[in-house]
Amino acid sequence: MPDASIDLVYVDPPFNTGRIQKRERVRTVRDDDGGDRKGFAGRRYRTERLGVDSGYADSFDDYLAFLEPRLREAHRVLTPSGSLYFHIDYREVHYCKILLDRIFGRASFINEIIWAYDYGARTKKRWPAKHDNILFFAKNPRKYHFDVSEVDRIPYMAPGLVGPEKAARGKLPTDTWWHTIVSPTGKEKLGYPTQKPLGILRRIVRASVPKGGVVLDFFAGSGTTGQAALEHGASFILVDRNEVAIETMKRRFAAHDDVVFETAAMTLPGEGASLAEGVEGASLIDGSESTGAPTRSKSPKRAKTSTRAKTLTRAKTSTRAKTSARAKASTNGSVPDERLDSAEDAVTTVSGSAAAEGSTKPRTRRARPSARP
Numbered sequence: 001m002p003d004a005s006i007d008l009v010y011v012d013p014p015f016n017t018g019r020i021q022k023r024e025r026v027r028t029v030r031d032d033d034g035g036d037r038k039g040f041a042g043r044r045y046r047t048e049r050l051g052v053d054s055g056y057a058d059s060f061d062d063y064l065a066f067l068e069p070r071l072r073e074a075h076r077v078l079t080p081s082g083s084l085y086f087h088i089d090y091r092e093v094h095y096c097k098i099l100l101d102r103i104f105g106r107a108s109f110i111n112e113i114i115w116a117y118d119y120g121a122r123t124k125k126r127w128p129a130k131h132d133n134i135l136f137f138a139k140n141p142r143k144y145h146f147d148v149s150e151v152d153r154i155p156y157m158a159p160g161l162v163g164p165e166k167a168a169r170g171k172l173p174t175d176t177w178w179h180t181i182v183s184p185t186g187k188e189k190l191g192y193p194t195q196k197p198l199g200i201l202r203r204i205v206r207a208s209v210p211k212g213g214v215v216l217d218f219f220a221g222s223g224t225t226g227q228a229a230l231e232h233g234a235s236f237i238l239v240d241r242n243e244v245a246i247e248t249m250k251r252r253f254a255a256h257d258d259v260v261f262e263t264a265a266m267t268l269p270g271e272g273a274s275l276a277e278g279v280e281g282a283s284l285i286d287g288s289e290s291t292g293a294p295t296r297s298k299s300p301k302r303a304k305t306s307t308r309a310k311t312l313t314r315a316k317t318s319t320r321a322k323t324s325a326r327a328k329a330s331t332n333g334s335v336p337d338e339r340l341d342s343a344e345d346a347v348t349t350v351s352g353s354a355a356a357e358g359s360t361k362p363r364t365r366r367a368r369p370s371a372r373p
Contacts, residue, residue: 001077007145007213007234009074010204010225012087012196016063063092064099070218075103077216078139083110083146083208086135087196093133104137110144111136114176115200134204145213148172150206173203192222192248201228209234223249226352230256238350249350259352 035044060066074084084104088096093112101109113134122128138144153170156162182188182195189195205228209215213234217225220238222245229236240246246261253259 003076004079005214006077006216007079007082008209008215009078009084010217011219013067013219015089016060016092064095068099071100071103080140081143081145082139083144084137085204087132089132090129097135100135100137108137108141110138111175116176116178117181119181145210146207152203190222190248190252192245195222196224198224198227201225205229205232221245223252226350227252230352236352256352259350261350
């Protein structure tokens with residue numbers, strides 16, 4: 001992948017939980033006599049287990065050694081005004097922050113976003129863990145794209161204190177995002193065990209990707225990042241090596257003929273010919289055993305690209321060429337404010353783009369670098 005060709009890299013790797021991550025599929029049937037569940041109005045329901053999807057061992061002997069080459073490649077492919085959002089939880093966030101400081105530089109750390117939710121079991125031995133951590137780094141902390149006008153607004157907690165006009169307009173989110181998980185029975189759920197909510201990815205993509213930009217997610221899972229990019233009018237490259245992830249993405253993008261799936265063997269620098277052993281997840285830039293590929297949806301004004309060679313050429317000509325102009329026009333000082341095993345030694349990439357017809361350049365302003373010790 002060319003240097004400086006990606007506007008946003010979103011990374012949602014395995015969390016190193018030490019568990020087998022899998023999803024059991026069930027359905028409930030009304031059964032007033034023998035139901036094992038109690039539902040609305042006291043009605044009884046019987047649980048029928050439909051099967052268990054193949055899982056992955058979310059455990060690493062050296063987690064940072066697994067991440068580091070991928071994050072260094074992410075830094076390389078980011079445009080000068082590009083950003084990285086690294087999604088993790090409380091177990092590893094401290095170590096990952098230090099690793100990213102080493103790769104990007106401490107001054108490039110912009111935010112730690114807390115995604116807070118309230119769902120699932122609650123331990124009685126400690127405070128229940130009900131949040132994820134998202135680390136936001138900029139390639140250049142003095143000039144990075146952040147379009148506050150694209151960010152969704154949220155209701156005031158005490159609207160009576162701000163007046164009707166402000167209450168109707170809502171407020172900008174802070175670095176703590178209250179958002180439900182993907183409901184196990186909701187329409188958004190696609191059946192992937194670590195699927196992230198579209199609302200979270202929408203907010204990230206809209207704020208940090210210019211119209212017509214390019215988004216990369218090399219732990220693509222269910223493809224939520226690509227969906228958010230498509231809605232925003234951006235191209236996207238999704239990468240995963242897991243068959244369940246690829247099939248999930250194919251269902252998600254079934255209505256989009258301009259989304260192309262490809263399979264290719266790839267290698268990370270210095271890793272040899274393959275990363276077949278001991279690798280969980282995959283990326284466009286690694287050589288892990290894979291069956292998943294980047295997706296770039298084409299613009300109606302562009303010819304369809306079906307080969308990887310053409311895809312990378314298009315990324316270089318249609319987005320990187322814009323970078324220098326966009327760096328001056330839209331990023332000249334911005335505001336701080338899923339991965340299972342497969343037997344294939346290849347990576348499947350999903351590529352997609354969306355034309356941003358009639359789009360305007362986002363408003364940005366020069367960032368004020370914060371003083372750090």
